[in-house]
Structure formats: structure tokens, C-alpha cells
Amino acid sequence: TSAAGALAFYLCWPDTPRHGVLQDLSPKGMGFLTRSPLGVGNVIKIETPHFSAIAEVMRIQQAKDDYVSAGARFLTVKFTQERGNFIVAQA
Numbered sequence: 001t002s003a004a005g006a007l008a009f010y011l012c013w014p015d016t017p018r019h020g021v022l023q024d025l026s027p028k029g030m031g032f033l034t035r036s037p038l039g040v041g042n043v044i045k046i047e048t049p050h051f052s053a054i055a056e057v058m059r060i061q062q063a064k065d066d067y068v069s070a071g072a073r074f075l076t077v078k079f080t081q082e083r084g085n086f087i088v089a090q091a
Helices: none
Strands: 002-010 018-026 029-034 043-047 051-062 068-079
Touching: 002 029, 029 051, 043 068
Parallel strands: none
Antiparallel strands: 002 018, 002 043, 018 029, 029 068, 043 051, 051 068
């Protein structure tokens, strides 16, 4: 599923939020862009308008304009709305 939007993430809690842009979302994890230093294996707290999560960074790839593309798998996730059209699935 494709989704885009601003997100904040934390390498430890409490801490100053770091910023990123959500690229894609699935029930198991998400992809996002950030300019903040991040490493594979980091466990991060993620806050967006649609969900909050604790996730483990599984991959990092260099992207353009000093961004890195990160992939993270959810350890926990809580969606703001339990029902709605935030995620659309097609068979």
C-alpha cells in the first residue's frame, strides 16, 4: 500500500524528535526517507498522525539529496483509527 506523509521518530525516549517522510506502509512494517543518522538494528519509536509504532530498522540505502531510505519492521503498532480507509487491500 502506498502512503506518504511526515513522521517523527526517536532513537531513545525521551529525546528530540527526528524527522522523516513515510514512503510505504504494510501490516508488517514501513519504508521512509530521512536525513537523520540511522543504523540497521536501531529500535525506534515512530509517531505519525495515523499510527504510533516501535520498529526495528532492517535496511538502509543511500537516496538522493542527503536522504537515506530506511525500511523498518513493526515490533508494535497502534493505529489511530481502528476502522477506516487508511489501508486498502485488493485481492
